[in-house]
Amino acid sequence: MRKIFFTGLLLSITSFLFSQRIQKIINAKKVERIERILSADDMQGRKAFTAGNEKAAAFIAGEFKKAGLQTYNGSNSYLQDFVMIQPKFISANAIVDGENFPEKKIFAVTTQASLKVTDQSGYGKASIKKGDNLTSVARELIGRKENLIVTVDTSFAANFSKLGFLKRNMFQTEKSVIFLLTDKEPSTFSLEVKHEIKESKLMNVIGVLPGKSLKEEYVIFSGHYDHLGIGKPNEQKDSIYNGANDDAAGTTGVIMLARYFARQKNNERTLVFAAFTAEEVGGFGSAYFSQQFDPVKVMAMFNVEMIGTQSKWGTNSAYITGFEKTNMGEILQKNLKGTGFTFYPDPYPDQHLFYRSDNATLAKLGVPAHTITTSKMDNEKYYHTLDDEIETLDMTNMAAIIKAIALSSRSIVNGSDTPSRVKASSLDR
Secondary structure (H helix, E strand, C coil), X not given: CHHHHHHHHHHHHHHHHHHHHHHHHCCHHHHHHHHHHHCCHHHHHHECCCHHHHHHHHHHHHHHHHXXXXXXHHCCCCEEEEEEEEEEEEEEEEEXXXXXCCHHHEEEECCCCEEEEECCCCCEEEEECCCCCHHHHHHHHHHCCCCEEEEECHHHHHHHHHHHHHHCCEECCCCCEEEEECCCCCCCEEEEEEEEEEEEEEEEEEEEECCCCEEEEEEEEEEECCECEECCCCCCCXXXXXXXXXXXXXXXXXXXXXXXXXXXXXXXXXXXXXXXXXXXXXXXXXXXXXXXCCHHHEEEEEXXXXXXXXXXXXXXXXXECCHHHCCHHHHHHHHXXXXXXXXXXXXXXXXXXXXXXXXXHHHCXXXXXXXXXXXXCCCCCCCCCCCCCHHHCCHHHHHHHHXXXXXXXXXXXXXXXXXXXXXXXXXXX
């Protein structure tokens, strides 16, 4: 009896001391400091391609440095720079099977200002057939990263111009895909397409804690730091979309988690902390980031988005998008046993949230990548409004959510648990 009592007492003391340690690192006061800076007016809404976005990136990089993180891949900076290409169509000329081919039936996805292609250029061939999903198949073909001539069935004539949204922003690439609206695969062709090319620099912010025994296995903690920028003034003459909840809150969580794990110094797997840009304009930051990893080596991704308000269940709760697609949620719940905190499955399946945040790119490659959030998508009063400011957030509950992420991820971070992979057959979009 004495031995049982002593063991129970020892576990209680250990649990209390652990709770005290994490409370010193992650608490409402420290959360508010970071949140207040990121959502301040002088960040100008952190819109991609703006000075406010760059200022936010510099602040996050400074926090990663203070936390003691290393830069990614031996870089001399925490900033992961990349270039987006914005092509503006000028003209297209084509001779197909000896006849002039109408300009309006040609669409090219390219980052080259002047593109000349003939049937001798070595381009592969593909087609979009009647009954296909035009944009989905086109997006898949573009994603192959190979030079292609694609014939598009004329049943898509009314929607052919809608392909234009696929090239509003693109990564730099030497590969091009040319779509021709025709029912006949061309035997001979000669095409010239011209664009005005605008290059814009963007940057993610990446910090790393190298693992010990499982250094080549990665666990990612992420959130997006961009928002909507500056709009038209409202009645209160406020024109800045501060994005306190969306997603300064998630970025604050990533910074706090970086500080926490850097203090622990016991991660067997390599931890990557990522603040993404350009989520609001197409998810380009996370898409570029994902291309730098072998998805097989990414064991889990915790994407943190909009955790500043209470969930539909109140305090000490959040939900996980795509809960049913892997067993990661079950692992997190196991690690939270006895804490009073609960992670629920996504209560808004009709919103398709699993596909709408920065976890999506890696999830589609099989990675157990999920977003953790409290956003009440049927009633989030300040979502994408000028009133999404720090005064609307619950700092104490936000700190509790960040602590829950830290505690729930322990067995994945130390390598004793590995979540199941996302199966392609489970993806309905």
